[in-house]
Amino acid sequence: MMDHLFRLIEPAQSWLFQTLVLPTMHGFGFMAFADDAYEATGLFVLGVSEVGLVYLLLRPIEALIPAEQWNGRGATRVDILYTLLYRSGALPLLFFLILSPLLNSVDIGLRALGYLPPNLEEWIPALEKAPLLAFFTYLALIDLAMYGFHRLQHRFGWWWALHAVHHSQQQMSLWTDDRNHVLDGLLESLWLAVVALLIGVPGEQFVAIVFLMKLVESLSHANVRFGFGAIGDRLLVSPRFHRIHHGIGVGHEGRAQGCNFATLFPPAWDILFGTANFERIYPATGIRDQLAGADYGTGFVDQQLKGVTRMWRAWHGAQPRSA
Numbered sequence: 001m002m003d004h005l006f007r008l009i010e011p012a013q014s015w016l017f018q019t020l021v022l023p024t025m026h027g028f029g030f031m032a033f034a035d036d037a038y039e040a041t042g043l044f045v046l047g048v049s050e051v052g053l054v055y056l057l058l059r060p061i062e063a064l065i066p067a068e069q070w071n072g073r074g075a076t077r078v079d080i081l082y083t084l085l086y087r088s089g090a091l092p093l094l095f096f097l098i099l100s101p102l103l104n105s106v107d108i109g110l111r112a113l114g115y116l117p118p119n120l121e122e123w124i125p126a127l128e129k130a131p132l133l134a135f136f137t138y139l140a141l142i143d144l145a146m147y148g149f150h151r152l153q154h155r156f157g158w159w160w161a162l163h164a165v166h167h168s169q170q171q172m173s174l175w176t177d178d179r180n181h182v183l184d185g186l187l188e189s190l191w192l193a194v195v196a197l198l199i200g201v202p203g204e205q206f207v208a209i210v211f212l213m214k215l216v217e218s219l220s221h222a223n224v225r226f227g228f229g230a231i232g233d234r235l236l237v238s239p240r241f242h243r244i245h246h247g248i249g250v251g252h253e254g255r256a257q258g259c260n261f262a263t264l265f266p267p268a269w270d271i272l273f274g275t276a277n278f279e280r281i282y283p284a285t286g287i288r289d290q291l292a293g294a295d296y297g298t299g300f301v302d303q304q305l306k307g308v309t310r311m312w313r314a315w316h317g318a319q320p321r322s323a
């Protein structure tokens with residue numbers, strides 16, 4: 001599967017690399033990084049094609065069977081900017097540059113402690129003959145890590161202050177998945193990279209896992225009125241299931257400060273940890289205090305600044321965990 005994915009994008013990757021990236025790098029004398037740049041070009045092509053594919057598939061369905069009817073889609077526009085910044089690889093590249101010294105020292109530290117990432121195929125020899133099963137094992141482990149990450153985003157007041165950027169969208173659409181505070185995105189990259197180091201996911205499989213997660217996440221945020229049925233909803237996160245996570249009064253309140261935290265597999269995590277809600281409802285999305293006029297910002301910069309301000313206040317005890 002991974003091979004197919006990479007073979008599919010290779011022509012576009014090498015064309016873009018030869019015609020644009022390589023000459024530019026040559027001009028600036030950065031040829032030492034040509035290999036890294038080739039990989040980054042691949043990730044760019046992969047991310048941008050995924051966004052194109054998602055748009056072509058989901059936009060007509062949003063028009064046909066919307067969960068909510070809107071007068072105009074003005075509020076979705078800022079989410080398009082988030083999507084382009086994240087999925088083109090621009091922000092992930094920035095995060096990588098910021099985090100790589102830290103990750104290198106984590107890597108060196110782990111080795112110094114004698115820690116070697118477990119090789120799944122060595123642990124469970126049967127997996128060696130079943131590459132697809134091995135892939136799904138890594139996928140499930142990463143999905144569990146993301147579930148834990150998401151629980152913490154709702155648990156801590158300062159973290160919720162950032163994650164609220166994601167939840168404050170009242171016109172949730174196929175673009176909303178990437179609407180995340182930049183600091184929140186940085187934390188997610190760090191979390192994913194450390195988990196990948198700990199469990200030793202092979203690089204190509206990691207790329208494929210992220211690709212798959214993003215595909216499901218675009219669908220689960222789409223403004224569409226359907227789930228996957230009583231059984232299907234329990235197998236894979238559906239648009240209805242994730243809409244409840246964004247629902248005012250349901251998705252970020254209560255004992256666990258929310259429900260339906262899973263990215264991919266609700267049965268494994270939300271059901272196991274008692275945070276699943278399978279009601280057949282399509283609640284309005286947003287944060288409860290928005291109904292009372294709370295302003296989370298309209299433009300990108302506004303939302304980022306307001307997020308940092310909320311985080312600062314939460315740290316200094318002025319703003320308890322809103323819910």
Ligand SMILES: [Zn+2]
Pocket residue numbers: 150153154163167245
């Ligand atoms: Zn959330």
Ligand SMILES: [Zn+2]
Pocket residue numbers: 166177221242246
């Ligand atoms: Zn979401």
